[in-house]
Amino acid sequence: MTDQTILSIRRPDDWHVHLRDNAVMRSVVPYTAAQFARAIVMPNLSPPVTTVEAGAAYRERILAAVPQGVNFTPLITAYLTDASKGEELARGFAEGVFTAAKLYPAHATTGSAHGVTNIANIMPALEHMARIGMPLLIHGEVTDSHVDIFDREAVFIERTLSKLVRELPELRVVFEHITTADAVAFVDDASDNIAATITPQHLHINRNAMFEGGIRPHAYCLPVAKREVHRLALRKAATSGSAKYFLGTDSAPHDKSAKESACGCAGIFNAPFAMESYAAVFEEEGALDKLEAFASENGPRFYRLPLNEDRVTLERIDTPVPELLELDGVSVVPFHAGETLRWRYRA
Ligand SMILES: NC(=O)N[C@@H](CC(=O)O)C(=O)O
Numbered sequence: 611m612t613d614q615t616i617l618s619i620r621r622p623d624d625w626h627v628h629l630r631d632n633a634v635m636r637s638v639v640p641y642t643a644a645q646f647a648r649a650i651v652m653p654n655l656s657p658p659v660t661t662v663e664a665g666a667a668y669r670e671r672i673l674a675a676v677p678q679g680v681n682f683t684p685l686i687t688a689y690l691t692d693a694s695k696g697e698e699l700a701r702g703f704a705e706g707v708f709t710a711a712k713l714y715p716a717h718a719t720t721g722s723a724h725g726v727t728n729i730a731n732i733m734p735a736l737e738h739m740a741r742i743g744m745p746l747l748i749h750g751e752v753t754d755s756h757v758d759i760f761d762r763e764a765v766f767i768e769r770t771l772s773k774l775v776r777e778l779p780e781l782r783v784v785f786e787h788i789t790t791a792d793a794v795a796f797v798d799d800a801s802d803n804i805a806a807t808i809t810p811q812h813l814h815i816n817r818n819a820m821f822e823g824g825i826r827p828h829a830y831c832l833p834v835a836k837r838e839v840h841r842l843a844l845r846k847a848a849t850s851g852s853a854k855y856f857l858g859t860d861s862a863p864h865d866k867s868a869k870e871s872a873c874g875c876a877g878i879f880n881a882p883f884a885m886e887s888y889a890a891v892f893e894e895e896g897a898l899d900k901l902e903a904f905a906s907e908n909g910p911r912f913y914r915l916p917l918n919e920d921r922v923t924l925e926r927i928d929t930p931v932p933e934l935l936e937l938d939g940v941s942v943v944p945f946h947a948g949e950t951l952r953w954r955y956r957a
Pocket residue numbers: 628654719720721749830831832833860862863876877878
């Protein structure tokens with residue numbers, strides 16, 4: 611713990627966010643743009659963003675939703691399918707439309723129905739990406755229903771990721787939203803071409819949060835939160851100062867009614883208080899001095915992009931989080947709803 615009351619850091623970026631589309635997009639973009647200079651925007655729309663033209667059009671729609679006077683750059687990603695071609699990805703990368711490509715194992719998570727059924731189907735595209743230095747972003751869970759849901763990330767490392775990294779060591783890979791000590795060990799031991807994002811929720815909650823006094827759909831996201839030992843490993847990794855770990859909120863808004871349902875959607879909306887949420891973790895770990903590297907430096911270095919020059923502050927002021935945000939097109943229960951966070955973000 612520390613008695614520090616003001617923290618000034620380089621403006622951060624969010625290296626994994628779901629901005630959706632249409633009315634929902636227009637109401638959630640301002641939250642991300644208020645905190646972050648850039649964001650890696652996930653392509654799991656329906657239909658998914660698979661072509662350069664669709665990526666460019668999506669970027670324009672996002673930019674049109676950024677409030678006047680706010681400086682925010684969306685970085686678009688391509689959604690990989692069994693039919694993805696290296697040439698199309700490379701064209702998007704060369705034109706500055708695609709910053710990376712995203713691998714969703716088919717049916718692993720929300721909006722992954724068109725995802726990849728077998729990584730062998732996209733090996734030529736991945737080889738092409740490795741040659742041009744285009745990062746591959748991975749939702750790392752097996753989809754085999756015989757594998758326990760809490761083991762799906764660890765089994766993905768065993769069955770798929772270790773092999774991919776061995777076969778294509780030059781491929782730059784971001785293992786997205788890691789949730790296990792197994793993932794931390796894998797990333798720590800891997801080459802510098804392998805990095806990982808960590809969400810605020812996986813630093814704050816373990817799997818008990820989903821069952822506290824009853825079923826808690828707002829604590830449900832994928833990959834699902836794991837045991838306490840895994841949360842502690844993630845906290846250690848995020849606050850270690852290692853350049854392999856960086857901020858990716860995985861903010862994923864779903865309407866309250868879609869979460870509070872007999873078959874509730876996976877995804878936690880954390881964009882409105884993302885930096886406040888991360889700051890709480892870093893303070894609790896006595897590592898506020900490591901927050902800037904995690905939030906503002908390690909990501910751009912991995913993506914080979916310039917660091918942001920402007921600065922922001924976090925002030926130690928109690929910040930209540932609303933129970934519900936009534937937005938245009940969606941009513942969302944935000945992460946930390948009803949709690950008071952100890953920091954306030956100022957751009
Ligand atoms: N994280 C989630 O639980 N949901 C994400 C998809 C994803 O990132 O896996 C979504 O799009 O809703």
